[in-house]
Amino acid sequence: MCDTCGCSADSGAVLRKPGNSDYHVHVSESGHGDHHHEGHHDHEHRDHHHEKKSRTIALELDVLQKNNLLAERNRGYFEARNIFVLNFLSSPGSGKTSLLEKIIPLLQQHTAVAVIEGDQQTTNDAERIQALGVPVIQINTGSGCHLDALMINSAVKELELQDNSLLCIENVGNLVCPALFDLGEALKVVIISVTEGDDKPLKYPTMFHEADLCILNKIDLLPYVAFDVRKCRENAMRVNHHLEWFELSAKTGEGVGAWQEWIENKLKLR
Amino acid sequence: MHEMSIALSIVEAVEAKAREEGAERISGIDLVIGKLAGIEPESLKFCFSAAAKGTLSEEALLAIQEPEGVGACGECGKLFPVSFYYAECPDCRSLRITIVSGEEFVIQSITIEEQEGE
Numbered sequence: 001m002c003d004t005c006g007c008s009a010d011s012g013a014v015l016r017k018p019g020n021s022d023y024h025v026h027v028s029e030s031g032h033g034d035h036h037h038e039g040h041h042d043h044e045h046r047d048h049h050h051e052k053k054s055r056t057i058a059l060e061l062d063v064l065q066k067n068n069l070l071a072e073r074n075r076g077y078f079e080a081r082n083i084f085v086l087n088f089l090s091s092p093g094s095g096k097t098s099l100l101e102k103i104i105p106l107l108q109q110h111t112a113v114a115v116i117e118g119d120q121q122t123t124n125d126a127e128r129i130q131a132l133g134v135p136v137i138q139i140n141t142g143s144g145c146h147l148d149a150l151m152i153n154s155a156v157k158e159l160e161l162q163d164n165s166l167l168c169i170e171n172v173g174n175l176v177c178p179a180l181f182d183l184g185e186a187l188k189v190v191i192i193s194v195t196e197g198d199d200k201p202l203k204y205p206t207m208f209h210e211a212d213l214c215i216l217n218k219i220d221l222l223p224y225v226a227f228d229v230r231k232c233r234e235n236a237m238r239v240n241h242h243l244e245w246f247e248l249s250a251k252t253g254e255g256v257g258a259w260q261e262w263i264e265n266k267l268k269l270r
Numbered sequence: 271m272h273e274m275s276i277a278l279s280i281v282e283a284v285e286a287k288a289r290e291e292g293a294e295r296i297s298g299i300d301l302v303i304g305k306l307a308g309i310e311p312e313s314l315k316f317c318f319s320a321a322a323k324g325t326l327s328e329e330a331l332l333a334i335q336e337p338e339g340v341g342a343c344g345e346c347g348k349l350f351p352v353s354f355y356y357a358e359c360p361d362c363r364s365l366r367i368t369i370v371s372g373e374e375f376v377i378q379s380i381t382i383e384e385q386e387g388e
Contacts (some may be wrong), residue, residue, distance in 0.1 A: 055381070057380050058378070
């Protein structure tokens with residue numbers, strides 16, 4: 001049972017807003033606030049005295065089709081309103097939120113920005129983003145390990161997005177599962193930090209293969225860690241030779257200008 | 271553990287089809303999961319048994335085909351087996367490899383049981 005509203009939903013993602021503990025929407029296919037109750041399937045007693053006929057039916061169905069179709073719907077909506085969407089992916093602690101805190105004030109001068117935050121629990125990240133004065137919504141996935149297209153579809157309905165804006169989606173910190181789920185974004189941005197291993201792209205190749213852009217964060221710490229930037233970049237390029245590459249520090253701001261320019265170019269070109 | 275949400279979507283998809291066909295239960299599900307699809311078949315089977323509880327596919331057997339990955343070299347065009355995304359062309363040593371197969375993840379078919387004479 002859901003602790004907040006007392007409904008019978010015992011799992012599934014929940015949308016939250018920072019600073020408003022009453023706001024609470026379950027993600028469901030039938031629209032917000034409408035809890036989806038799974039019907040109880042009575043187990044039918046099989047009559048073993050009758051002959052059973054079995055037959056095989058061809059399906060040829062992509063297992064991720066449902067998510068992919070919904071992601072395309074999201075994508076169409078974003079395209080129609082000229083909203084540029086970036087999906088940020090990394091392990092926990094690579095600095096996704098810090099990077100957003102750094103870049104958003106710089107971009108905001110010319111472009112409206114909104115953020116969707118994904119975490120298993122808490123609205124901590126959404127609170128940090130809200131302090132920047134941009135619209136933000138938190139998705140708490142509960143036991144879920146990734147965001148999916150349905151969660152984004154629901155979250156977008158709760159966010160007042162402006163035409164010609166930038167939407168940043170911060171996925172759940174996880175380098176495995178989110179790689180498989182298209183959300184309808186324009187590009188995927190994978191972030192690694194120099195406090196991780198430089199072989200990360202080889203250890204988690206699916207994520208690096210799916211990404212369009214890789215950001216190496218925390219380069220201000222390079223003097224203190226055994227991290228080989230050249231080797232890491234080489235590893236990333238082995239997995240995905242189309243990957244674009246940036247090195248920066250969200251803390252000191254070093255290298256952020258080049259990435260800002262990249263985003264502004266993308267915003268102009270769309 | 272994305273396998274759980276994937277198991278649930280498989281159960282949902284086959285349930286819909288089986289009901290459409292008037293099935294009494296689903297006895298088998300044939301899946302194709304490429305070696306590069308990012309899905310662990312064993313983990314999926316484990317999750318499936320939980321996801322299928324109380325549905326038509328509760329007793330269904332999962333038959334999983336796992337096609338090998340195939341890469342195409344962007345330099346010389348050679349096709350060769352790959353087991354990772356960071357493959358290297360065995361002929362020209364190029365790293366500009368495009369995966370052409372091994373990422374498929376498809377429900378191929380289901381076997382349903384129905385009452386004779388219905």
